[in-house]
Amino acid sequence: MPLHPAFAGQIHLDIHHLLREDTDAAFDSMFEQITRMGETALAQVKLPGKELKSTFCRLQGTVRWISEDPLLAVRREVFPTCVFEADVHRHRLLRPSPVLSGLMLYQVRMSVFDHGVSLADMRGSILYT
Numbered sequence: 001m002p003l004h005p006a007f008a009g010q011i012h013l014d015i016h017h018l019l020r021e022d023t024d025a026a027f028d029s030m031f032e033q034i035t036r037m038g039e040t041a042l043a044q045v046k047l048p049g050k051e052l053k054s055t056f057c058r059l060q061g062t063v064r065w066i067s068e069d070p071l072l073a074v075r076r077e078v079f080p081t082c083v084f085e086a087d088v089h090r091h092r093l094l095r096p097s098p099v100l101s102g103l104m105l106y107q108v109r110m111s112v113f114d115h116g117v118s119l120a121d122m123r124g125s126i127l128y129t
Contacts, residue, residue, distance in 0.1 A: 011099075012099065015098055015099060019098060023095075023096055023097075023098055024095055024096075026098035026101045026102065027091065027094050027095045027098070027101045029101075029105075030094070030101040030102065030104060030105040031066075031067070031091075033105060034063055034066055034067070034104075034105065034108050035063065035067065037059070037063060037108060037109075037112050038059070038060055038063030038064070038067075040112075041056045041057075041059045041060045041063065041112075041115070042056075042060055055114075055115050055118060056115060059108075059111055059112065059115055062108060062111065063108070066104065066108075069090050069091050071091075071092060071093050072090055072091075072092070
């Protein structure tokens with residue numbers, strides 16, 4: 001057996017052993033931070049520049065996609081006759097996995113960082129402050 005799958009499995013087990021019943025806390029923190037980033041992106045859409053507006057709208061779309069739980073939407077589409085309780089089945093993929101929640105948060109943070117650099121790179125944005 002190669003070393004990297006065993007190492008990844010051991011890290012996954014260690015994280016769940018340390019966090020135990022607090023695994024939802026990582027998801028809650030990620031969701032709160034991503035929601036805050038989406039609100040900031042919504043405020044930045046009012047800035048001039050078409051390409052800047054499109055990048056912030058794209059970021060806001062990513063935040064909306066995460067908050068709407070795409071897996072639940074697919075499950076409702078595949079099984080239209082089943083009734084899903086909203087609170088129990090929401091974010092079933094991200095909630096039990098702190099690693100996946102952290103990776104999702106990292107991806108959104110890097111996107112916000114790139115948008116911030118493009119905003120600072122815009123002509124006149126730093127010169128006039």
